Amino acid sequence: MIIRGLSALLRSGRRTRTFDLRVMSPTSYQLLYPALLLGYKDAGFFREKQVSLPKNIFMAEMADAPQAALLHKAGFVSIIGKPNVGKSTLMNQMVGERLSIITPKAQTTRHRIMGILNGEDFQIVYSDTPGIIEPKYALHQSMMHFVRMALEDADVLIWLTDIHEKHDESPVQALLQNVRVPVFLLINKIDLSNQAEVEAKVAHWEAQLPFLKAIIPLSARENFNVDTVLQQIKDCLPEHPPFFSKDEVTDKPARFFASEIIREKIFLNYKQEIPYSSEVVITAFKEVKDIIRISAEIMVERVSQKGILIGKGGASLKKVGIEARQDLEAFFGKQVFLEQFVKVEERWRNEPKKLKRFGYSGG
Numbered sequence: 001m002i003i004r005g006l007s008a009l010l011r012s013g014r015r016t017r018t019f020d021l022r023v024m025s026p027t028s029y030q031l032l033y034p035a036l037l038l039g040y041k042d043a044g045f046f047r048e049k050q051v052s053l054p055k056n057i058f059m060a061e062m063a064d065a066p067q068a069a070l071l072h073k074a075g076f077v078s079i080i081g082k083p084n085v086g087k088s089t090l091m092n093q094m095v096g097e098r099l100s101i102i103t104p105k106a107q108t109t110r111h112r113i114m115g116i117l118n119g120e121d122f123q124i125v126y127s128d129t130p131g132i133i134e135p136k137y138a139l140h141q142s143m144m145h146f147v148r149m150a151l152e153d154a155d156v157l158i159w160l161t162d163i164h165e166k167h168d169e170s171p172v173q174a175l176l177q178n179v180r181v182p183v184f185l186l187i188n189k190i191d192l193s194n195q196a197e198v199e200a201k202v203a204h205w206e207a208q209l210p211f212l213k214a215i216i217p218l219s220a221r222e223n224f225n226v227d228t229v230l231q232q233i234k235d236c237l238p239e240h241p242p243f244f245s246k247d248e249v250t251d252k253p254a255r256f257f258a259s260e261i262i263r264e265k266i267f268l269n270y271k272q273e274i275p276y277s278s279e280v281v282i283t284a285f286k287e288v289k290d291i292i293r294i295s296a297e298i299m300v301e302r303v304s305q306k307g308i309l310i311g312k313g314g315a316s317l318k319k320v321g322i323e324a325r326q327d328l329e330a331f332f333g334k335q336v337f338l339e340q341f342v343k344v345e346e347r348w349r350n351e352p353k354k355l356k357r358f359g360y361s362g363g
């Protein structure tokens with residue numbers, strides 16, 4: 001209650017632009033002071049002063065305190081879960097941009113990708129992460145390293161499950177054992193389910209995991225209940241100035257998205273091991289006037305895979321190129337000229353040097 005009273009006060013301070021305690025009534029001061037001591041020590045000014053400031057010093061300091069630090073909330077929100085539960089779909093939906101590629105196949109996402117949602121008085125830095133798996137290649141180790149980093153940085157955690165996931169199978173729980181930040185368990189894909197099943201699932205998780213901040217059923221793809229999640233996340237963000245400039249939506253450069261869009265088309269067009277054995281490296285990215293010229297190298301592990309990727313008379317690779325170009329043009333809002341080359345990089349998934357060159361680290 002006190003905290004909520006405080007936010008209202010801060011907001012009213014914002015409207016008048018001056019946040020001057022000297023003109024506040026004694027009641028509003030009494031409401032504000034304990035609230036600041038209780039829950040708002042995070043703002044830089046209070047971190048230094050901590051508690052028990054005499055009232056007159058407190059008043060003077062408050063009048064000088066930087067407004068942005070007091071009024072603004074910002075934090076890192078990491079989305080973790082098993083492969084294919086809809087982590088990338090959820091992040092894209094919340095950020096309102098197609099930042100992460102989405103396919104029906106597991107292990108589509110290989111990196112930690114930040115998607116930033118900016119509001120006037122808040123900034124949420126989401127991290128989409130690879131699905132949690134038992135590593136079989138050095139590549140997987142690097143992918144799990146990205147997950148661990150996202151866990152360590154988080155101010156809030158989203159543990160995404162889908163409606164048909166069984167609690168007993170979840171390797172995520174072990175990872176969350178030492179986590180101290182609020183954890184939301186989201187049950188995704190409820191469009192594939194019914195009321196009774198959803199209620200049973202919520203009750204099941206509630207009984208198993210009492211430490212959760214909240215359990216929220218949703219459908220990321222159908223944008224059902226995503227707003228509820230956003231509101232609850234905002235409520236537990238710490239007070240902090242923005243971490244990134246307010247016009248940024250991601251931490252990744254344009255080249256990264258170019259390679260991801262091509263990789264998505266490879267995941268969608270080929271079966272079995274081809275998508276998992278492929279990596280895309282952008283060797284040239286030049287913006288000239290109204291056109292972007294992109295050169296991409298597609299790496300595969302074996303000569304036989306190169307043949308499959310190119311296809312009869314080059315037809316398969318051409319299809320990938322056409323589909324990728326359409327999406328690249330939509331993403332960058334410009335005409336795109338794309339050339340693709342296929343190369344064999346033997347055992348790239350298990351060779352630290354090659355992995356490093358392709359942007360994977362940490363193992």
Ligand SMILES: Nc1nc2c(ncn2[C@@H]2O[C@H](COP(=O)(O)OP(=O)(O)O)[C@@H](O)[C@H]2O)c(=O)[nH]1
Nearest residue numbers: 084085086087088089102103104189219220221
């Ligand atoms: N039916 C249904 N499918 C979804 C939903 N969210 C995601 N998906 C699908 O699940 C698959 C995996 O999604 P993705 O976001 O790539 O999962 P990730 O591996 O956890 O990042 C894709 O085919 C999505 O279209 C949802 O709310 N309902």
Ligand SMILES: [Mg+2]
Nearest residue numbers: 087088108109
């Ligand atoms: Mg993903």
